[in-house]
Amino acid sequence: EPEVTQTPSHQVTQMGQEVILRCVPISNHLYFYWYRQILGQKVEFLVSFYNNEISEKSEIFDDQFSVERPDGSNFTLKIRSTKLEDSAMYFCASSVRGGRGTGELFFGEGSRLTVL
Amino acid sequence: TQLLEQSPQFLSIQEGENLTVYCNSSSVFSSLQWYRQEPGEGPVLLVTVVTGGEVKKLKRLTFQFGDARKDSSLHITAAQPGDTGLYLCAGAGGSEKLVFGKGMKLTVNP
Numbered sequence: 373e374p375e376v377t378q379t380p381s382h383q384v385t386q387m388g389q390e391v392i393l394r395c396v397p398i399s400n401h402l403y404f405y406w407y408r409q410i411l412g413q414k415v416e417f418l419v420s421f422y423n424n425e426i427s428e429k430s431e432i433f434d435d436q437f438s439v440e441r442p443d444g445s446n447f448t449l450k451i452r453s454t455k456l457e458d459s460a461m462y463f464c465a466s467s468v469r470g471g472r473g474t475g476e477l478f479f480g481e482g483s484r485l486t487v488l
Numbered sequence: 489t490q491l492l493e494q495s496p497q498f499l500s501i502q503e504g505e506n507l508t509v510y511c512n513s514s515s516v517f518s519s520l521q522w523y524r525q526e527p528g529e530g531p532v533l534l535v536t537v538v539t540g541g542e543v544k545k546l547k548r549l550t551f552q553f554g555d556a557r558k559d560s561s562l563h564i565t566a567a568q569p570g571d572t573g574l575y576l577c578a579g580a581g582g583s584e585k586l587v588f589g590k591g592m593k594l595t596v597n598p
């Protein structure tokens with residue numbers, strides 16, 4: 373069964389360092405997302421990406437964050453200068469029709485980011 | 489701001505019991521999804537409901553979308569230890585963003 377894959381599964385970094393989280397969405401999906409979940413809190417939307425551009429972003433997704441689809445398979449989230457409060461589980465998701473359709477998202481297993 | 493409130497937040501029951509989880513909002517959603525999440529893993533989609541009043545069944549799980557599309561429920565019949573996990577509801581409100589509830593942590597004891 374097709375699945376969304378994410379790497380790394382866990383990354384520990386020092387405050388102020390740049391981090392890149394990688395995702396391979398399901399191959400025939402057109403909409404790509406990043407969500408995050410701080411320990412014990414709700415899953416929160418960060419950004420959606422369609423047709424090689426950001427289609428929507430949340431207030432969390434400030435200038436320190438960027439996304440890219442450098443080739444036909446990978447989708448990356450970059451945090452330029454990490455802060456302690458960026459520590460969270462980051463989930464990549466993909467969808468055939470997107471949130472304005474049925475909203476069915478398929479999530480990866482997550483990348484746990486720990487900022488020291 | 490769209491919010492989804494889930495209740496109860498925690499439930500510990502014995503194998504064979506029935507349970508219902510509620511997901512409520514003051515906002516209308518175009519669709520609502522239920523996910524199950526295991527510790528340290530991503531949410532796994534269980535079902536999507538789209539039409540007000542819709543009922544969907546997935547083996548021992550029954551999902552209902554409220555007539556006004558503001559609330560949903562998940563009913564599990566004869567719960568089993570394998571049902572243990574975090575159950576999340578998430579609503580799509582006409583944008584790309586899914587709004588998640590905080591989840592209901594279910595423990596089914598053998």
